[in-house]
Amino acid sequence: MKRLNSLTFKQLRALRAVTDLRSISRAADDLGLTPPAVHSQLKALEENFDCAMLHRSGPSSFAPTPEGAALLKAFDRAEVSLEQAVHSIDALRSGKAGMVVLGVVSTAKYFAPELVARLREVLPEVEVILKVGNRGEIISGLEDRAYDLALMGRPPRTPPVSATAIGPNPHLLVASANHPLANRGTITAEQILEQPFIAREPGSGTRILSSRFLHGLDAGDPVEVIEMSSNETIKQSVLAGLGIAILSQHTIAEELHGGRLVALKAEGLPIVRQWFLLYPSAEPPTGASRLVHDQIVSLVRPIFERNLAN
Known part of the structure; x- marks a missing residue:
């Protein structure tokens, strides 16, 4: 618990930035800090856990150690949860009944915006947030519970999902x-x-x-x-x-x-092939997610028919 009490988001963001950009100076520019400030955050993090979080992978390049990678994985999941909480708070403050994140593979971006527009017409009390990514990104988002629902082709083997075929x-x-x-x-x-x-x-x-x-x-x-x-x-x-x-x-x-x-x-x-509407098997949709799930099933077929007829 002491380690958690000493852990800060500034430290984790510094670790994430250096890992992504492979450089303390580039990470400092990205974070709006000085390189010594970034170095200080990393030093505090390593002292807290009594181990190295980064190692040099080149003359001026850094990569995470196994310990650093484990911490970053937990941080990424925490950021997803906090982002969802922020969306939920914004939805509540604006009078919405709920917020649903819909992840779609890039192929679906040609009809997904129309689908979201229709959802907002029939469910004005629900905020639907559209996230587009490749297949790997959508699967990763399902694993991390970044999406309430997802649209894609062939359902993945992992994570376990419940899938409904919604159209050709x-x-x-x-x-x-x-x-x-x-x-x-x-x-x-x-x-x-x-x-x-x-x-x-x-x-x-x-x-x-x-x-x-x-x-x-x-x-x-x-x-x-x-x-x-x-x-x-x-x-x-x-x-x-x-x-x-x-x-x-x-x-x-x-x-x-x-x-x-x-x-x-x-x-x-x-x-x-078929399009599938997915959600993690361990977390069946409830509330606003259930409303959006059921509306997608009823709304999407006419959209498909118009798109394919053109």
């Missing part, structure tokens, strides 16, 4: 309208693998789906795989003629409707 998430193999394969009719596995293939980073939901599709062609590997950090960047790259890609139809509905992108025809396409 078709994925298409797409090319620019002037691509050589655009007007070929049904194309072969060999023709697909002759093209540069643009994909998300390993671990993303779209990358997993793309890898399974390519391996299922049973005709070798693509001539080239180009990694991009976002679906939007992939879309723009395909439009520019850099290669072909598998993307959620929700991501490219406008470009397909306008004829700028073309859905290629091949065996096994389209790949139809």
Whole structure:
């Protein structure tokens, strides 16, 4: 208990900043402090726990020790809880009945804002906060209880979640309208693998789906795989003629409707997956979270239909 009584947020923020920025001077700039002040916070922290929290990983670079990493993990979770408390207090002061944090994977950002707008219309007494991240970030947020609810494709194995299928998430193999394969009719596995293939980073939901599709062609590997950090960047790259890609139809509905992108025809396409509404199994939604959960289930299908029809 004595160690906790001596622990301060200034010390923890200093540790987090130096860990993220790998430099005491950069951390000082970020925190609006002097380097000696940051060093003093770190020294007090290490004296409190009687162990090093950082070690040098280069001439002027720092990384957390195992003890430092353990403390940072607890600090990150505490910050999430405190952020939620701040939102809850703001909601109560503004007359709201509650606050719900909805985490969505980046693919869902093409329809999630409309969904949140509809939720605010039917539940004006509830504040719905939208958080967008990649699949790994959303899973991490579920583990840390940073989100009350989450929207994503394939539910994770961990943490344990309860998942409700709420609508189709078709994925298409797409090319620019002037691509050589655009007007070929049904194309072969060999023709697909002759093209540069643009994909998300390993671990993303779209990358997993793309890898399974390519391996299922049973005709070798693509001539080239180009990694991009976002679906939007992939879309723009395909439009520019850099290669072909598998993307959620929700991501490219406008470009397909306008004829700028073309859905290629091949065996096994389209790949139809489902969108799921998730929450941690250990913490079923109650109160405002339950209201938002039930409204999403009832509101989202017409939004999907309009988006995919375009």
